[in-house]
Amino acid sequence: MQNERTTEDVALGLRRRVFEHTIRNNGGYLSQACSAAEQLAWLYNEELKLGDPTLPMIPKPFEGVPAPTNPGYHTGAGYNGPAAPEYDRLFIAPAHYALVAYATLIEVGRMAPEGLEMFNKDGSSVEMIGAEHSPGMEVHNGTLGIGLSTGAGLAYGRKLRGEPGRTWVFMSDGEVQEGQTWEAVAAAQFHGIDNLCAIMDVNDQQCDGAMDSVMEVGDIRAKFIEFGATCVEIDGHDIQAMRDAAKEPHDGKPLIILARTSPYQTMPILEERFPRLHYVRFKSPDERARFNTSIAADLGVDPVEYAH
Amino acid sequence: MVEMVSRPYAAAFEKFAAGKPEILCLSADLTSSCEIDGFRDRHPEQFLSMGMAEQNMLSFAGGLGLAGFRPFIHTFGVFMYRRPYDQLMASIAYPRRKVRLMGFLPGVTTPGGMTHQSIEDISVMRSIPNMTILETGDATEVDSICEAADSIDGPVWCRVLRGSVPRLFDTPIKVGEMRVLSEGTDILVVSSGISTEEAMRARSALAKAGLSIRHIHLHTIKPFDHKQLLDHIGSVKHGVVTLENHVTEGGVGSLVAETMADAGIGKRLVRLGLKDTYAHGGSRAYLMRYYGLDALALVGGIEDLMGARFGITEDDLATARVDDVHSLVKAEAL
Numbered sequence: 001m002q003n004e005r006t007t008e009d010v011a012l013g014l015r016r017r018v019f020e021h022t023i024r025n026n027g028g029y030l031s032q033a034c035s036a037a038e039q040l041a042w043l044y045n046e047e048l049k050l051g052d053p054t055l056p057m058i059p060k061p062f063e064g065v066p067a068p069t070n071p072g073y074h075t076g077a078g079y080n081g082p083a084a085p086e087y088d089r090l091f092i093a094p095a096h097y098a099l100v101a102y103a104t105l106i107e108v109g110r111m112a113p114e115g116l117e118m119f120n121k122d123g124s125s126v127e128m129i130g131a132e133h134s135p136g137m138e139v140h141n142g143t144l145g146i147g148l149s150t151g152a153g154l155a156y157g158r159k160l161r162g163e164p165g166r167t168w169v170f171m172s173d174g175e176v177q178e179g180q181t182w183e184a185v186a187a188a189q190f191h192g193i194d195n196l197c198a199i200m201d202v203n204d205q206q207c208d209g210a211m212d213s214v215m216e217v218g219d220i221r222a223k224f225i226e227f228g229a230t231c232v233e234i235d236g237h238d239i240q241a242m243r244d245a246a247k248e249p250h251d252g253k254p255l256i257i258l259a260r261t262s263p264y265q266t267m268p269i270l271e272e273r274f275p276r277l278h279y280v281r282f283k284s285p286d287e288r289a290r291f292n293t294s295i296a297a298d299l300g301v302d303p304v305e306y307a308h
Numbered sequence: 309m310v311e312m313v314s315r316p317y318a319a320a321f322e323k324f325a326a327g328k329p330e331i332l333c334l335s336a337d338l339t340s341s342c343e344i345d346g347f348r349d350r351h352p353e354q355f356l357s358m359g360m361a362e363q364n365m366l367s368f369a370g371g372l373g374l375a376g377f378r379p380f381i382h383t384f385g386v387f388m389y390r391r392p393y394d395q396l397m398a399s400i401a402y403p404r405r406k407v408r409l410m411g412f413l414p415g416v417t418t419p420g421g422m423t424h425q426s427i428e429d430i431s432v433m434r435s436i437p438n439m440t441i442l443e444t445g446d447a448t449e450v451d452s453i454c455e456a457a458d459s460i461d462g463p464v465w466c467r468v469l470r471g472s473v474p475r476l477f478d479t480p481i482k483v484g485e486m487r488v489l490s491e492g493t494d495i496l497v498v499s500s501g502i503s504t505e506e507a508m509r510a511r512s513a514l515a516k517a518g519l520s521i522r523h524i525h526l527h528t529i530k531p532f533d534h535k536q537l538l539d540h541i542g543s544v545k546h547g548v549v550t551l552e553n554h555v556t557e558g559g560v561g562s563l564v565a566e567t568m569a570d571a572g573i574g575k576r577l578v579r580l581g582l583k584d585t586y587a588h589g590g591s592r593a594y595l596m597r598y599y600g601l602d603a604l605a606l607v608g609g610i611e612d613l614m615g616a617r618f619g620i621t622e623d624d625l626a627t628a629r630v631d632d633v634h635s636l637v638k639a640e641a642l
Contacts, residue, residue, distance in 0.1 A: 066404045067438060068462065075403075132403060139374065140398045149364040150399055153371020156356075160329075161375070180395070183364030191356065 007239050010041035010107045015266055016299050017103040021116060023292045023304040027281035029099045031270055035203035035236065035261035036097060039170065040104040042242045043199070048088045048168060051081030057112040059135050062125045066132075076125065077138035079110050085163035089154065091139055093147025094172035094201075096278075098130030098137075101170075105136050145178030147171060148198060152188045152254070155196040169198040173258075174206040176217050182227055188254040189228025196254040197246070201236065203263045209275030221258055229256045236261035269294040310505075311475040313447035317410075317468055318343035324454035325380065326351055331458070332372060332379045334358050336365050342382035342412050343470055362387050366395035366407075373405030378458060384418075385411025385426035385467065389433070401436045404462040408454075414443070414467035414501060415553030415582075416596060421589035426467075427582050431558020433465040434530055441529040442481065443467040445504040449527055452480030456527075459483060467501055474505055481527045486536060492520030495610055496540050496548045500526040500560050503551040503581075506596065509603035509626040514610065517618035521610075526560060534567045541568065547576030549609045553601060556581040578609040 005013075015033045022028030044050075055078035064070040081087055092101050099119060105111035115135060118124040127134045129142045141147045147169050155167040175181050188196055208214045217223075224231040230250035234241035236259025245257045263277050264270040269291055273280055282288035285308065296303040321344060325331040337360045339345045348355045358365040362383065369379040381388060388411050389396055400407045411426060418424045433441045440460045444450045450469055457464040460483065477487065489504075490511065499507045504525045514521050522544050524537075541548055548568070550561040561579030568577060582599055596602040603625045611617050 065437075066402060068404075139370070140402055143394050143398050146363075146367045146395055146398055149367030149395070150371040150374070152364075153368035153373075154375050155371070156368070157372045157375025157377050160377075180363040180367070183359075183361035184368070187358060187361065187364050187368060190359070 004109070005045070007038070007041045007045045010045045010104070011037040012299065013107040014041060014100065014103040016301055017106060017116060018099055019267070019295050019299060020304050021099065021103075021119065022280060023288065024306045026288060027279065029096055030267070030280045031203070031205065031263040031277040032097050032201075033100045033103070034265040034267050034270060035263050036100055036170075036201045037265070038237050038239055039199050039201060039242070039259050040100060041107070042239050043090060043168065043170065044104050044108045044110075046243070047246055048080075048090060049086070049165065051084060051087050053080070053110045054078035054082055055135070057115075059111065059115050059118060059125050061123050062133065073133075075132045075138045076135045079105055079136045080138075085158070085161070085165055087165045089138065089165065089167045090136075091141060091147045091151050091167075091169045092130055092137060093141045093169050093175060094144060095130040095137070095140070095142040096128075097170070097172070098128065098134060101130065101136050102126060111135050144172070145175050145180040147175075148181055148184040149187070151198070152184050152193050152196055155193050156191055159193065159195050166195045166197055169196070171198050171200040173200055173202040173204065173217070173220070174211065176220050176223070177215055182223075185224060185227040185229050185254065185256075192252040193254055194250055194252050197257075198254065199242070199257040199259055201261055202258050203261045205263050205275075205277050207278040213275065224256050229254050231256045231258060233258040233260060237265055267295045267298055311447075312472045313475055314472055315343050315470065316447040316450040316473050317453075317470055318346055320451045321380070321454055322347045322350070324458070325354060329354070330377050332356060332377050334365060334369060334379050334381045336360055336362055336383040336387065338383050338412070341384070342410065344382050363392045363395050366392045367399040369407045370395075370399030370403065370405050373400070373407050374403070378406045378408065380408045380410055380454070382410045382412070384413045384424055385429050386413070386424060389426075389429055393432075397436065400463050401438050404438050406461065407463050408457040409463065409465050410453075410468050411466060412468050412470050414469070416587050416599065416601065417469065417502060417553070417592055419589045419591060422586045425587050427587060428555050428558065429465070429467070430529060430554050430560070431562070434558060434563070438462050439530060440464045440483075442483070443501045443527055443529060444469050445501050445525055445527060446476035447473040448475055448477045448479070449481050456481040456483050469502065476505060476508065484528050484531060484533060486528070486533065487525040488540075489523040489525055490521055491543075492522040493544055494520040495522065495546050495613065496544045497521055497523045497551065497606065498526065498537075498548060498560060498564055499523070499551045500529065501553045502592070503553050503601060506601065506603045507551055507606055510606050510620075512626060513620045513624040514607065514618075516624070517620060519610065519618075529560065529563065532563060532567075534570070537564065537567050538571050538573070541573055541575060547578070547613050549578045549606065549613060550580060551601065551606050551609070552581040554581050556583060576613050578613045580605055580609045
């Protein structure tokens with residue numbers, strides 16, 4: 001079910017959905033759609049080898065957490081298809097990108113648009129911070145920095161079993177401030193885990209603001225290489241560059257693609273909100289209206305109609 | 309004379325794990341200290357050195373669990389939950405991964421002081437949904453800890469004894485059960501781990517003083533058979549004394565207190581263990597005496613409960629086992 005549309009078209013479509021959702025709900029993780037749209041669109045539309053979804057197009061409500069008394073429990077990974085040996089797996093390490101990830105699932109035909117209407121509603125599995133049971137999620141990653149380690153463990157186990165499928169981790173650049181990220185790279189290098197790949201949205205932003213103002217992280221490409229990864233830095237809005245980067249040989253090492261991105265990509269009016277881009281909540285009806293008009297024009301759609 | 313067994317975990321783990329490809333042995337730079345150096349040398353295909361990087365190790369083990377493996381993580385207990393608590397929660401406990409957390413040096417079994425002594429781990433683990441807790445009290449329980457842990461459909465926290473370990477029991481751990489060591493009618497003593505050997509030391513002196521002690525030993529702390537405990541409490545006249553190598557808050561003492569309160573039992577309860585304090589570095593015998601975790605402390609607790617003194621002294625207690633913390637059976641001084 002890949003390549004029915006161009007990846008550019010998928011990226012535009014998911015930005016439109018996140019924009020519409022944000023205007024309608026007077027807030028959302030809008031900047032993450034600006035920076036990450038091409039990466040998630042490329043993963044789902046081109047790079048990942050995934051089977052057909054195994055879960056209903058319209059997500060089921062929350063059905064309880066894992067417990068011995070909840071034998072029917074399952075994760076949301078079925079939206080990415082079955083966990084068969086030949087298929088790739090994907091973790092969304094920064095789970096607050098969930099809104100963008102859900103929009104991507106819709107654009108590639110893995111979830112119905114109704115799924116996004118359930119976002120952050122009580123009793124829904126389509127949670128604001130993607131949980132294990134949320135569509136497209138397989139592990140909890142809301143605590144930043146644990147995704148690459150879990151991916152390394154899964155990839156190592158799959159390698160031991162001789163499974164051809166790869167394990168991909170979508171990461172955010174703030175995670176390089178967590179020590180665990182570096183532990184994971186060292187371990188992956190030491191154990192030769194080369195069926196592990198990551199693409200990192202390097203948008204230079206974190207919750208408090210620009211990363212350089214919160215804690216400088218320096219040359220992370222050099223650091224990743226020094227810790228033992230193969231690391232390629234690209235323009236994160238250039239899909240051909242992603243295709244090329246994924247072909248980088250990385251025998252015996254994990255591959256990490258640093259996707260340098262703009263937090264305002266395709267929505268320049270967002271720059272007004274710098275340096276607080278992590279979650280955009282409109283401060284006034286006027287601001288909401290101006291953003292609606294401006295971004296709608298940028299994305300080639302009509303302004304969103306919403307209840308005032 | 310109690311039989312002492314040298315490095316029982318080393319043999320037990322190798323016997324259990326060798327030839328089972330779905331069992332992986334993970335170590336964080338404490339391989340000989342956790343008695344798995346022989347396994348590493350003889351079964352390298354099942355061994356993963358994870359370095360001094362516990363946060364990664366716990367999430368990585370969660371990933372291995374997701375891939376269908378059953379990792380046994382080996383390090384000192386403290387290093388497996390204090391720093392990587394977040395990873396323990398998110399990567400192992402929540403998703404019910406079949407990760408077996410083999411925590412060495414429980415409580416005051418190490419002279420390593422605060423940084424090495426896991427004194428509140430049971431309290432922490434009891435409050436984690438999906439977690440099972442097992443504790444070894446002798447060589448036979450160490451012999452059977454791997455099978456017991458691996459029988460659980462979910463994560464398991466194990467307090468494992470190492471080095472020279474006494475053999476007190478002759479039957480393996482049966483998860484969910486409790487051992488009844490004596491069936492008296494005056495006072496119920498509940499102990500676990502190394503505290504059980506201490507309680508056994510006091511047995512004959514207490515009998516001579518005319519006390520009929522019912523003694524149960526817990527190797528399974530979670531899940532817990534509350535009804536069976538209530539039956540034992542109902543069988544004694546005066547009350548309950550708990551003795552544990554752990555802080556009294558959240559451990560076996562709390563477990564018994566909660567069971568009694570939930571059932572509306574009005575009997576006296578004396579909880580012995582570390583009393584809202586850290587320990588410091590020293591020999592096990594010294595620490596157990598200093599912090600009131602030994603046989604004499606149990607006698608004192610029973611005296612408090614009965615409101616009477618029995619005149620029992622150290623000389624009346626069965627010969628204390630003398631540990632040489634630097635003996636050859638220990639991998640290192642720590």
